[in-house]
Amino acid sequence: MQINRDELLKAYRRMRTIRAFEERVFAEFERGNIPGFVHLYSGQEASAVGVCMHLTDADKIGSTHRGHGHCIAKGVDVRSMMHEIFGRKDGLCGGKGGSMHIADLEKGMLGANAIVGGAPPLAVGAALAAKLKGEDSVAVSFTGDGGSNQGTVFEAMNLAVVLQLPAIFIFENNGFGEATGHDYAVGSRDIIGRVAGFGMPATRVDGRDFFAVHDAMGEAVRRARSGGGPSAIETVAKRFGGHYVGDPMRYRTAEERERTMRDDDPLIMFRRKVTDAQLLTPGQLDALDGEIAALVEASAQSAAQAPFPGAADLETDVYVTY
Amino acid sequence: MTQKSMRQALNEALRQEMRRDPRVLILGEDVAGGAGCEGEEDAYGGALGVTRGLVGEFGRTRVIDMPITESAIMGATAGAALAGLRPVADLMFVDFLGVCFDQIFNQAAKFRYMFGGKAVTPMVMRAMIGGGFRAGGQHSQTLHPMFTMVPGLKVVMPSTPYDAKGLLIQAIRDDDPVIFLEHKAMYDLMGEVPDEAYAIPFGEANVTREGTDVTVVAFSLMAARANDAADLLRKEGISVEVIDPRTTSPLDLDTILDSVENTGRLVVVDESPPRCSLAADIAAQVAEHGFSHLKAPILSVTCPHTPSPFSPSLEDLYMPSVDRIAAAIRKVVSR
Amino acid sequence: MTLHAICIPKWGLAMEEGTLASWLKAEGSTVRQGEDIAEFETSKIANVLEAPAAGILRRRIAAEGDVRPVGALIGVLADAGEDDEAVDIFVAGFSEASVVQEQQDSSTAIVETILVDGLPARFLRVRARTASPATPLVLLHGFGGDHMGWMFNQDAWAADRDVLALDLPGHGGSTKDVGDGELATLAARVSAWLDSQRLDRIHIVGHSLGAAVAASLALASPARVKSIVALCGAGFGDTLSRDYVEGFIAASRRKELKPVIEMLFADPGLVTRDMLESLMAYKRIDGVGDALRALAEKALAAPALAELRSELADIQVPMLALYGAADRIVTISDPAAFPWPHAIVEAAGHMPHMEAAKAVNEQVAGFLALHDGSERR
Known part of the structure; x- marks a missing residue:
């Protein structure tokens, strides 16, 4: 599939923003500036961006606990995200949600999700709404390899097929469900073979490769928008870090992690491809890097200064209190 | 006796029961960790390390890492219990109950009664509860009222390392399904714990402070906070009796009523939204059975009727604090 | 100053x-x-x-x-x-x-747990506060107790001798295996522990069941025991309260235990919540129920105590029996009829060493000094 230079720049910008954002979140978390716990997306950027480049604000996505990348790929405001993760009053969810619950309905982002397997049934509902309203929008759920085993996911996929909904199930196989390997927890070791059994087209792609993901998603989106029903894509790309920041990662070896970060970096692969093909110059990409670094820096700085929500905010956003 | 953390006390209970009874086994996500990975075995030992080291002694046939499939885990636990094992399932965060409630409340809880007393279901479901971790709406709940209202389930909420060990051993030896709720902010709490195995019977409240002016009932982390409030108020001349019932079901109502008979005043502290909470339940029971002893209206200290907020500034307001408990006690005593 | x-x-x-x-x-x-x-x-x-x-x-x-x-x-x-x-x-x-x-x-106190014949035995050793200590003293607690029951006494008696308070089998931090539960078995276990500590000559202060064990030990190995103080000794009185023994075993809640423990004291107000809680914690430990049952049915059975009492006159070592004036557990109708030296501790029930610690400490210290004899090291 042909992608023009603007689109390539946009894709790179998003991927780089995700990486820079996650690296900053890591640093701020380690400094004690971020409450709770955070799950980082570094290493999987091509998956979210390859998928979301095909989506507009009218399209919906449902995410996971590892949701920062999905948000950024979907165009959610980085500064508001950072403020939310810092627990501030002017964060995207008023400081009530946090890292695992960032949502931006205006951008079609139905929320990160702290329940594994939580998003696919929601995406099916969003796809049903699109179909009944006669829109050509689609709904996408992101699920991990760990989440691919949940009953909720199976039920959602079957329903999407039964109702022939414009739903797309993305299975991001990053090798681990928490501290348990994909090869152990996925009995058949074949997510996509299993998904195909539900009666929808399913394909596995290199999740490090933006172009592979982008191509597969393009086909799935065309099918969904034209009434062809649901599809599934498995994107394979290891996460660079642990399940959460602070995970001692004893289940991984140092060599494997070094190898992954050296050889499997989607940003390096993208850069090499577009510069080798002389579609973009290193200078263009470097300029973006600088711009993004400044954006993330400014976001973190303002987040650290922003006020926390107070007592007056505690009991708002509920229909009744006692 | 030696000082042990709540985490160590729980680990010791599991280890001693697994040594004593080969039918005891552990099922859950990352109860060992590292399965199918290149790195170490026993990489997690449970999300917060409670089961660490057990796979080394008992092997993967008795410490079984599960895929992230809570419904299957709870159903398999109930089924294994029905078929003669004594499984201990680790749900991790109690919020994941949402994914598997059917297996607990329609299945496990009902067998003994529905099958005319012919079946026993000796299973334990351990889960982490509570706020303070800034973990947001889907990782901070307690949910003990939901379990408590289901007939057939026993619900345990330890507040000290000593209680945690004795109650977990009792849970494993118990023939009914036991929901064992560990407050995630208490794993590092230290306390004296005997090295030997011992069981604390269910339905037996612990009077953690003796007093004459007001009775305070609280569970788990709230029991610890109620004790702090009692110590604070003693300096103001208010004598507070604190009761930690240890189990919400069965509930030691006798001890609560005896105490209210002496003090005439009751404050119930519950880390839960107010409606249909243990606070509401205990207040109702005392009003029903001990009304004539009351000198003042019963007060409850609970979370507001909202989901758990993420931001520290909100979560600190959300959870009942020592100050809020003390304020309620002062108020009820002044009437 | x-x-x-x-x-x-x-x-x-x-x-x-x-x-x-x-x-x-x-x-x-x-x-x-x-x-x-x-x-x-x-x-x-x-x-x-x-x-x-x-x-x-x-x-x-x-x-x-x-x-x-x-x-x-x-x-x-x-x-x-x-x-x-x-x-x-x-x-x-x-x-x-x-x-x-x-x-x-003021004293060096160490709790030790050792294996004697493969079974754990815990004891608290308090070293003498003198350069030339007299004959060591061993303390044997009563039914359901442990070495901590001597908290008001052990230090006082350590002024001039090492004092070792043992947890009897079935109690405290020692093994919960009491064998057949007979007095002779307990005495043999204590003997083996004394061997392990190379204590070949000792005074014993025994309380209640501990006094019966001390007597049994003195009958079996008279050379080892230099003197015995029997505090409210089981077998040293007319009766032993079965209500107490059975009540202690049966109580499964603090509320049930409270009236039972109050029987021990002249002043029931001395019974604290923590005392009851630590007794409940002891009773909950695996094996304790069986151990107490065995001791109640063997060592503390009426025939066993009657037999022991009939043999007390045969004990050749110096003995002093102390009784609590208000003891409801071990009762005595006619103290004058007892053929060994005795004294009544006023304002005390079955626990004079706690309730009237000062009086007991002085009386015992005096008795021990009297019987240290020429063996002072």
């Missing part, structure tokens, strides 16, 4: 803090040395603190209900000549650490 600190006392090794239950003297009142000045609750029992010196209670620093660590300053005694400023300076300059240090230095 006419200023004296009143501090939280350390009663027994396990005590880390005390609760000031009540002041017994008002600020400004004159007290004699040794007069009861305040009442404390520890994890074991309520007890009174005696004035360390004569003087005026010038300052009450701790309030009733306060929980303070051992050694903490709770009040100041001074004579009328000291002005308030001097008291202030004394309070400000008071270092808790020095007092705690001093109390710990």
Whole structure:
């Protein structure tokens, strides 16, 4: 599939923003500036961006606990995200949600999700709404390899097929469900073979490769928008870090992690491809890097200064209190 | 006796029961960790390390890492219990109950009664509860009222390392399904714990402070906070009796009523939204059975009727604090 | 110096803090040395603190209900000549650490758990506070007790000898395996433990069941035992309360245990919540129920105690029997009929070593000194 230079720049910008954002979140978390716990997306950027480049604000996505990348790929405001993760009053969810619950309905982002397997049934509902309203929008759920085993996911996929909904199930196989390997927890070791059994087209792609993901998603989106029903894509790309920041990662070896970060970096692969093909110059990409670094820096700085929500905010956003 | 953390006390209970009874086994996500990975075995030992080291002694046939499939885990636990094992399932965060409630409340809880007393279901479901971790709406709940209202389930909420060990051993030896709720902010709490195995019977409240002016009932982390409030108020001349019932079901109502008979005043502290909470339940029971002893209206200290907020500034307001408990006690005593 | 600190006392090794239950003297009142000045609750029992010196209670620093660590300053005694400023300076300059240090230095106490014939045996050894210690003393507690029951005594008796308080089989930190539960078996276990400690010649103070074990040991190996003090000894009275023994075994809740434990004391008010809680904690341990049952049916069975009593006259070592005037567990109708030296401890029930510790400590120390004989090392 042909992608023009603007689109390539946009894709790179998003991927780089995700990486820079996650690296900053890591640093701020380690400094004690971020409450709770955070799950980082570094290493999987091509998956979210390859998928979301095909989506507009009218399209919906449902995410996971590892949701920062999905948000950024979907165009959610980085500064508001950072403020939310810092627990501030002017964060995207008023400081009530946090890292695992960032949502931006205006951008079609139905929320990160702290329940594994939580998003696919929601995406099916969003796809049903699109179909009944006669829109050509689609709904996408992101699920991990760990989440691919949940009953909720199976039920959602079957329903999407039964109702022939414009739903797309993305299975991001990053090798681990928490501290348990994909090869152990996925009995058949074949997510996509299993998904195909539900009666929808399913394909596995290199999740490090933006172009592979982008191509597969393009086909799935065309099918969904034209009434062809649901599809599934498995994107394979290891996460660079642990399940959460602070995970001692004893289940991984140092060599494997070094190898992954050296050889499997989607940003390096993208850069090499577009510069080798002389579609973009290193200078263009470097300029973006600088711009993004400044954006993330400014976001973190303002987040650290922003006020926390107070007592007056505690009991708002509920229909009744006692 | 030696000082042990709540985490160590729980680990010791599991280890001693697994040594004593080969039918005891552990099922859950990352109860060992590292399965199918290149790195170490026993990489997690449970999300917060409670089961660490057990796979080394008992092997993967008795410490079984599960895929992230809570419904299957709870159903398999109930089924294994029905078929003669004594499984201990680790749900991790109690919020994941949402994914598997059917297996607990329609299945496990009902067998003994529905099958005319012919079946026993000796299973334990351990889960982490509570706020303070800034973990947001889907990782901070307690949910003990939901379990408590289901007939057939026993619900345990330890507040000290000593209680945690004795109650977990009792849970494993118990023939009914036991929901064992560990407050995630208490794993590092230290306390004296005997090295030997011992069981604390269910339905037996612990009077953690003796007093004459007001009775305070609280569970788990709230029991610890109620004790702090009692110590604070003693300096103001208010004598507070604190009761930690240890189990919400069965509930030691006798001890609560005896105490209210002496003090005439009751404050119930519950880390839960107010409606249909243990606070509401205990207040109702005392009003029903001990009304004539009351000198003042019963007060409850609970979370507001909202989901758990993420931001520290909100979560600190959300959870009942020592100050809020003390304020309620002062108020009820002044009437 | 006419200023004296009143501090939280350390009663027994396990005590880390005390609760000031009540002041017994008002600020400004004159007290004699040794007069009861305040009442404390520890994890074991309520007890009174005696004035360390004569003087005026010038300052009450701790309030009733306060929980303070051992050694903490709770009040100041001074004579009328000291002005308030001097008291202030004394309070400000008071270092808790020095007092705690001093109390710990006064004797070296170590809890040890060793294996004797493969079974754990726990005991508290308190070293003599003298360079030339007299014959060591072994303390044997009663049914359901452990070495901590001697918290008010062990230190006092360690002034001139090593004092070792053993947890009998079935109790405390020792094995819960009591074998057949017979007195002879317990005596043999104690004997084996004495061997392990190379204690070939000892005094014994035994309480209740512990006194019966001591007697059994003296019958089996008279050369080993230099003297016996039987405190409310089982087999040394007319009867042993079955209500107590069965009640102690049966109680599964603190509420049920409370009236049973109150039977032990002349003043039931001494029974604290913590005392009951620690007894419940003991009773919950795996194996304790079976151990207590076996001891009740064998060692403490009426025929066993009757037999022991008939043999007491055969014991050749010096004996002193102490009875609590208000003992409801081991009763005596006619003390004069007993053929061994005896004394009644006033204002005490079955636990005179706790309830009237001072009197018991003095009486026992005197008896031991009398029978150390020429063997002083």
